[in-house]
Amino acid sequence: MKHTLQLESISKWLPTASKPIIISGPCSAETEEQTIATAKQLAATGKVHALRAGIWKPRTRPGQYEGAGEEGLKWLIAAKKETGLPVTTEVANAAHVEACLKAGVDILWVGARTTVNPFSVQEVADSLKGVDIPVMVKNPINPDLELWIGALERLNKAGLTKLAAIHRGFSSFEKGPFRNAPMWDMAIELKTRIPELDIICDPSHISGNRELISFISQKALDLDMAGLMIESHINPDAAWSDAKQQVTPANLGKIIDGLVVRTVSSDNKTFKDTLSILREQIDQLDDEIMSKMAARMKISEKIGQYKKENGVTILQVARWEEIIQTRITLGKAMGLNADFTSDLLKLIHQESIQIQTKVMNKVEERV
Template sequence: MKLELNIQPLESWIQAKSEPLLIAGPCSAETEEQLVATAHLLAQTGKVTALRAGIWKPRTRPGEFEGIGSIGLEWLKRAKEETGLPTAVEVANAKHVEEALKAGVDILWVGARSTVNPFTVQEIADALKGVDVPVMVKNPVNPDLSLWIGALERINGAGITKLVAIHRGFSSHEKSAFRNEPMWDLAINLKTHAPNLPIICDPSHICGNRELLGYVAQKALDLDMQGLMIESHIDPSVAWTDAKQQVTPAVLVEIIDRLTLRKPELQGAAKDVLAELRTQIDKLDDVVFQKMAERMKIVEKIGNYKKENDITILQVNRWDEILNKRVAYAKALNLSPEFAEKLLELIHSESIRKQTEIMNKGQENQPQEKLTHA
């Protein structure tokens, strides 16, 4: 389902100083000197399009530094006057919106902790009605595409047409090299739902450390994201918040200069080669779906047989056998075991659904429980 969003193309309202579009600045505005000095260094790189800084900082636990507050808006104003860089600030309620707009902030963004709460997003949306200001919406903390889409729809519904999504990764119980798991498939799904929606990436919050920033930034550009938001501090070693994921303006330049910018479409002979390869994929996809349909017909026969003979739908030993054999076979074919397991689980889930439907035929008026495999 395509999202009906009334939005303007990114390039129509913000002009990148260089490619890719880069929004940078400290995680938190700490002192006037720190913010203004950082802004000057970022402006001198010639690569930064807008200056970001946290003024109000929603923290996980009380007692941590929760932002310098409204006084930081005056510092941002000075930084803008001296460097010419547009400014960007996170807002988490109507009061923040009003104060930021009054101070002349150019771009607002809705943070991950706000996106997760529709009440908060609606309050922000209501405060934005009648205002022509760019708004960027970060993905929610938890991996929920509907929450992300809902937040974008609420902001757009308030009349905001300069709208951007920010991919900053998702919270996960699994421990990995990332602070927040990228879960690129969710960002890709959002792009599929809203092809005209600009999406930029926040590698700083995905990584949680400066070592992986270049890797994540390159991955984002390879997925055709239109820009980056990276935290930069004049001296990260003494930063009051998220010190490990911030870089100096000089290091930021090194990261950006190492990135490879790839074209979304090719021309001439190269385009013809790509078209031929895609045709081959299309044909193989057709075969895959044909075989899948044949498989499901056999599943239906199995379901009917189980119903006639009072056999349970779920056969754990059979499922374990399929999983072990097919994953091993996939590995022998140089396919990722993780991919094979996810694919098999999806197929198995559909098989269970079909057999449950057959088992329950004629019992529509009786309460049913959804059966899922372990």
């Protein structure tokens, strides 16, 4: 279901920015010297359109650096005066909003730990009624698209139209190569539901490791995201928070230079004609896949009836294991990724079980 929000694109509230929009700065504003020095080096690269720094840091456990507080806003504004670049920071409640507005912060963002709580988002929204300021909303920690959309809706209903989303990945119990699982499908679904919404990717929090930032950044641009928020510090290894995922301003420049920026479409007639032919082929194949899938489920229904008549359970573990092993092997031979084949088979199996469950638990009408 598509959602209609009254939105202004980032290009209107960051008029000097070009795609990709780059927002960068330290994870935390630690000292005035560190904040301003980082900002000046970032500005010198000529690639940054806005400066970021955490002033209030929501930490998992006490005892970790929780930010400089309102004193840090002075450093952020000083960095703005030194560089001429707009500045942004995270807010989690009405007090934060009031302090930022008073200090002259240009852009606010709602963090992942706040997005997950509608009460907190509503407090921020209420405190911004009648204020014409851009607000970016990070995805919630857990993969809940409705919470993400709900936060944007609450702000929009408060009269805020300069909105953008930040894709920073999702927490997962499973350990993988990333700090936060990208779950690109969530960002794609958000864009599908709200096409006019600009999405900024946060490769720093997705990767948790500066070595992966280039990879994540390119992936985000290939998915037509509007820009990147990358954490940068004059001395990353000495950073007071999230040291491993920050890069120096010089390395940020190299990362940006190495990115390939592609367009959404092309005016080349040959390209358009070829793409049209290929898409027609895709459409035909999709029709065949849907037809075959429907036929498969009809057979699953017959199997369910046969099991019911013979008092046999729905789940047959040995048969399922056989399907997984043989189909993945076949898929590999045909050039299909094993994880893709496994995920596809699991979805098909779940649907087959649901169909057989309905058949086996159907109460026959008595005449």
